Amino acid sequence: MLKRLRENKSSQGTLLITPTLIFMVGLLIIPLLLTLIISFGRRSADGNVIYTFGLHNYIRILGISTACEGGQSLCFDPLYANILRRSLALAFNSTVLVILLAYPLAYFIARAHPKRRNTFLFMVLVPLWTNFVIRVYAWMMLLRTQGVINSVLGWLAGLVGIPFAPFEMLYTPGAVLVGMVYEFLPFMILPIFTSLEKIDNSLYEAAADLGANPIRTFLRVTLPLSMPGVVAGTILVFIPVMGTFIVSDLLGGRQVILIGNLIQRQFLDARDPTFGSAASLILMAMTLIVTFFYTRKFGFGEEIVAA
């Protein structure tokens, strides 16, 4: 038996991937299948699942309604479609903003003196040591009507003697955007930094040697060679922003409901796991579609460009 194993490459391979397979099946495939089965079911009066097969949950999300005001038998109810659209738009905007902020930061860190570089990286990572929720709460303190920002502004206005009405910042889409950008910035900085750091200094010198000024060197050499980092960061940021509900819950209040909030409420408040499951799968499908087209265009960011 052992001898056979030693000689047979393919059974060795099977043995080696077995742990991975067990994990994948146990933690990914089975839960997904359960979610799929539940999403076809119906909610019972006490919030349990009645296992039937129907597409009613999906029909509801897509906004095809039978309870219409004008007396028609079928009409479009944009409630959930709007949530989906809002989630997508927010994820898109956050990701773009995160890229715009993270790239210069990563560039600055990558080109900093090696001694200071570690300090900067440390500073990027420090926020991740505190709890996610606590960091969002900190933003509430800052953004509240009587919060830090308004107090400071009011105090400054008082100094110069102009009347000051506090800004309504908390519970707005803007607050959610700020929260998202803040939360996920490190996940963009790190991969971009990594790919920038990999670029050998001699490439910059070669570009300069061939007549490229610093701006053209950046556009023709630095930027393309750091794209794998941008792509990896985009995937790392876009997917969680699509799904997260804490940021929008705390900073958006009832104003900004995203698909993550919808799912959370179906499971906890509305006690309808069947609709929650359907919404989860829709979220997954949307994320997959976006990442599919994105990675088809840009790759997975894994093609490490050997310098």
Next chain:
Amino acid sequence: MSEFAVELQDVVKRFPTPEGGEVLAVDHVTMQIKNGEFFSMLGSSGCGKTTSLRMVAGFEWPTSGEVYIEGIAQGHTPPFKRPVNTVFQSYALFQHMTVFQNVAFGLEMDGAGKDEIKKRVARALEMVQLTGMDRRYPRQLSGGQQQRVALARAIVKTPDVLLLDEPLGALDLKLRKEMQLELKALQQKLGITFVYVTHDQEEALTMSDRIAVMSQGKVLQMGSPVEIYERPNCKFVADFIGTSNFLEGTVKSLEKGMANVFIPAFNTEIKGIVSGEVSVGETVAVSVRPEKIRLADKAVLNQNCFEGTIDLVTYIGSDTHLYVGLNGMKLKVWEQNKISSLDPTAYYTVGQKVWLALFPENTLVMASE
């Protein structure tokens, strides 16, 4: 056009070290490199070759002194404004660009038109024998081919001066030899000044019009390969270039370019050509190349002739390499095998007594430092 393509005037380069000290990488170097010349900087690791080259390219600025290109002082001119191009030791090819795009890069930066770029890239690729490879990426090429791309990328701009930093360092011996000849041929065809950095003395000797031998940031000697090999101006150069036997002695007298040197180990005087500068009373090195010692069965000279015993015989085909012991020293002697014999004794035997004739015209007296 100025007579010199590149001139280094009393250039000094100091680097700060992380420990807070300073390294003197280039120590008061003055060089004049003529237009169209194949000029090599030769020296062992850390002697400041790369640093000197980088100061010409503009990647480093001299701490003091001045670099001139075509007679124009460069000061702090950035690299992209200097009329020189570099072939990097690591090639530094753009991995995200095809061979064509790599070679076209420099022309695009100059704002050349599409058609012109196409024509010139094709010509450059033809020159380095890479025609047909233009759509490959660097990672799809062998080391030798990547080296050629780096070369094509640098020559396509027809710079006044091409700087090459150990461009063949990563290639195997056979390919290296081939590329040496190709580079030399290319240089003659283009008529561009080549400034070539290498630590391989054979490479420098085969390719260069002139060589600067460097050590510890200083230029020790500058001259043609023949001058460097036949008249090294100090022991370091004689030792670094080729192989040599050294005897230590004191200069007794000098006349007409010849010196009489007392060798304590032999307790006699030896006569040789003054190579470089020596003065009477100075402790000097007497250098004799192993291929220039003549073996005989009797004393063929009144002076400079010694009897010794053969210690070791190594037959290497074209030559026989011998170690001859005399007065407790061992001298290397290389004899060309001008005979064709199967008899091993025809090529000397261990223990055999022989006379060594160190002809004064083949014996060099030079500074020992």
